Amino acid sequence: xxxxxxxxxxxxxxxxxxxxxxxxxxxxxxxxxxxxxxxxxxxxxxxxxxxxxxxxxxxxxxxxxxxxxxxxxxxxxxxxxxxxxxxxxxxxxxxxxxxxxxxxxxxxxxxxxxxxxxxxxxxxxxx
Amino acid sequence: xxxxxxxxxxxxxxxxxxxxxxxxxxxxxxxxxxxxxxxxxxxxxxxxxxxxxxxxxxxxxxxxxxxxxxxxxxxxxxxxxxxxxxxxxxxxxxxxxxxxxxxxxxxxxxxxxxxxxxxxxxxxxxxxxxxxxxxxxxxxxxxxxxxxxxxxxxxxxxxxxxxxxxxxxxxxxxxxxxxxxxxxxxxxxxxxxxxxxxxxxxxxxxxxxxxxxxxxxxxxxxxxxxxxxxxxxxxxxxxxxxxxxxxxxxxxxxxxxxxxxxxxxxxxxxxxxxxxxxxxxxxxxxxxxxxxxxxxxxxxxxxxxxxxxxxxxxxxxxxxxxxxxxxxxxxxxxxxxxxxxxxxxxxxxxxxxxxxxxxxxxxxxxxxxxxxxxxxxxxxxxxxxxxxxxxx
Numbered sequence: 065x066x067x068x069x070x071x072x073x074x075x076x077x078x079x080x081x082x083x084x085x086x087x088x089x090x091x092x093x094x095x096x097x098x099x100x101x102x103x104x105x106x107x108x109x110x111x112x113x114x115x116x117x118x119x120x121x122x123x124x125x126x127x128x129x130x131x132x133x134x135x136x137x138x139x140x141x142x143x144x145x146x147x148x149x150x151x152x153x154x155x156x157x158x159x160x161x162x163x164x165x166x167x168x169x170x171x172x173x174x175x176x177x178x179x180x181x182x183x184x185x186x187x188x189x190x191x
Numbered sequence: 192x193x194x195x196x197x198x199x200x201x202x203x204x205x206x207x208x209x210x211x212x213x214x215x216x217x218x219x220x221x222x223x224x225x226x227x228x229x230x231x232x233x234x235x236x237x238x239x240x241x242x243x244x245x246x247x248x249x250x251x252x253x254x255x256x257x258x259x260x261x262x263x264x265x266x267x268x269x270x271x272x273x274x275x276x277x278x279x280x281x282x283x284x285x286x287x288x289x290x291x292x293x294x295x296x297x298x299x300x301x302x303x304x305x306x307x308x309x310x311x312x313x314x315x316x317x318x319x320x321x322x323x324x325x326x327x328x329x330x331x332x333x334x335x336x337x338x339x340x341x342x343x344x345x346x347x348x349x350x351x352x353x354x355x356x357x358x359x360x361x362x363x364x365x366x367x368x369x370x371x372x373x374x375x376x377x378x379x380x381x382x383x384x385x386x387x388x389x390x391x392x393x394x395x396x397x398x399x400x401x402x403x404x405x406x407x408x409x410x411x412x413x414x415x416x417x418x419x420x421x422x423x424x425x426x427x428x429x430x431x432x433x434x435x436x437x438x439x440x441x442x443x444x445x446x447x448x449x450x451x452x453x454x455x456x457x458x459x460x461x462x463x464x465x466x467x468x469x470x471x472x473x474x475x476x477x478x479x480x481x482x483x484x485x486x487x488x489x490x491x492x493x494x495x496x497x498x499x500x501x502x503x504x505x506x507x508x509x510x511x512x513x514x515x516x517x518x519x520x521x522x523x524x525x526x527x528x529x530x531x532x533x534x535x536x537x538x539x540x541x542x543x544x545x546x547x548x549x550x551x552x553x554x555x556x557x558x559x560x561x562x563x564x565x566x567x568x569x570x571x572x573x574x575x576x577x578x579x580x581x582x583x
Contacts, residue, residue, distance in 0.1 A: 071324055074324040074325070097441075098325060105436065105441065124343065124445065125339040125340075125342040125343040125346070125445055126339070126342065127335050127338035127339050127342055127390045127391050127392075127393075128388070128390065128391040129330065129332055129334075129335045129338075129389075129390045130387065130388050130389055130390065130391075131310070131314065131332065131334065131389045131390065132311075132314070132330070132332060133311065133314045133315040133318055133327075133330075133332055134311050134312070134314075134315050135315070136330045137311070139330065142330060144329065144330050144331050144332075144335050144339070144390075145339075146339060146439060146440050146445070152440075153440040153441070154325070154329075154440060155325055155326050155329040155331055155438070155439070155440045156329045156330075157329065157330050164391065166346075167343075167346055178330075183328070184328075185328065185329060185330060186328075186329050
């Protein structure tokens with residue numbers, strides 16, 4: 065288990081998503097990435113700027129996890145999905161729908177708490 | 192550049208070794224490999240050792256010198272960590288050391304102790320192969336990650352999830368005669384399809400078990416093998432490694448593994464072979480979908496055709512390219528750090544004609560080992576060839 069500590073960059077992004085002001089990092093070539101980064105992983109540019117995270121994204125793939133790790137023991141079963149927001153993709157837990165969403169399902173991003181330990185987790189809800 | 196011979200192999204049984212320490216498991220495998228090579232610990236000039244999570248499993252870091260000591264080796268000892276490809280990266284470094292003349296005789300091995308962690312503990316431990324911030328904190332498990340890859344593959348190629356069962360059935364069947372295998376029992380397609388889901392669409396029989404175990408092989412230069420009159424008919428003629436984004440979300444495709452494609456391209460070029468030359472392969476089937484992606488990355492089948500080929504029996508003992516005659520990770524077991532080395536040990540026996548499944552092959556000369564870390568953010572590929580003549 066990871067120690068309890070703040071991870072600058074990542075936690076800053078979650079703070080921003082909670083405030084409805086999510087962002088991603090963009091390089092001059094238009095590649096998107098997520099913080100903390102000093103270098104664009106696509107082209108190596110070090111000229112990264114914050115850009116607003118699109119309001120909605122589409123599910124790329126989803127799975128219903130029945131055998132969780134300890135930190136999600138009381139959350140299971142839950143749906144993990146990768147969602148495409150255009151310049152970047154995010155991984156999170158899908159909430160607010162009884163069905164496991166298929167590719168193309170439109171969601172918005174938020175930050176909520178896990179049932180198991182009350183820790184912050186990226187969540188997606190239908191839009 | 193020195194040619195690299197495989198002079199000896201050793202493995203513990205893979206499975207549950209409750210209470211046995213990693214150092215004891217590795218001592219068994221390492222001593223077996225040295226005895227198989229008919230060499231003494233004093234002959235070994237380097238230890239290359241793969242291990243993933245010894246700190247979590249038994250609160251033991253800095254394992255390389257400790258485990259060298261356990262085998263009786265007093266030589267430089269280095270640990271390699273690349274998640275489930277830890278063993279493969281250790282093999283690659285050992286091959287390079289012999290090739291470039293830094294050492295004439297090396298022991299390369301790997302160990303993982305996992306079952307004492309329990310299912311939840313091992314699941315948590317394995318998850319650290321993923322991105323802690325953007326995957327683990329989002330609830331992604333290791334089976335969940337491969338489930339996302341499977342889901343994307345099935346969607347992209349309009350394939351049936353139930354067909355994955357054929358890979359599980361094949362690998363269990365291959366392992367029935369492997370006395371080192373974690374599972375030596377056959378299953379049916381119905382068993383696999385009807386088993387509880389771990390992470391949809393993957394069920395219990397799509398996943399490899401949590402195993403304890405160790406493996407080791409002795410690599411020598413061709414001249415050392417000749418000078419010591421070693422019985423070492425198998426050579427490592429190609430080594431390749433590839434890297435991809437660690438997090439699945441950062442990859443262009445969830446159903447291709449370019450790190451393995453790169454590793455295969457490099458290894459094949461070094462050995463001057465193509466996929467068509469390969470007689471058998473041991474691939475990293477931590478989940479059934481992983482074997483599909485491996486066989487496509489290695490060039491045995493076109494992208495999108497690996498699952499249908501498996502269903503059609505192309506990778507069975509009677510097929511065009513037998514895959515995982517040992518039982519693979521799926522049935523032989525997957526003590527993480529040992530896996531990449533065990534693949535080399537199994538292939539050496541297959542190419543030497545001394546494997547329990549050797550009757551499946553007709554005078555084989557080329558075998559491939561494919562070892563993957565995490566969701567294939569690291570991949571190694573090694574080409575093994577039976578070359579009995581010694582040029583030294």
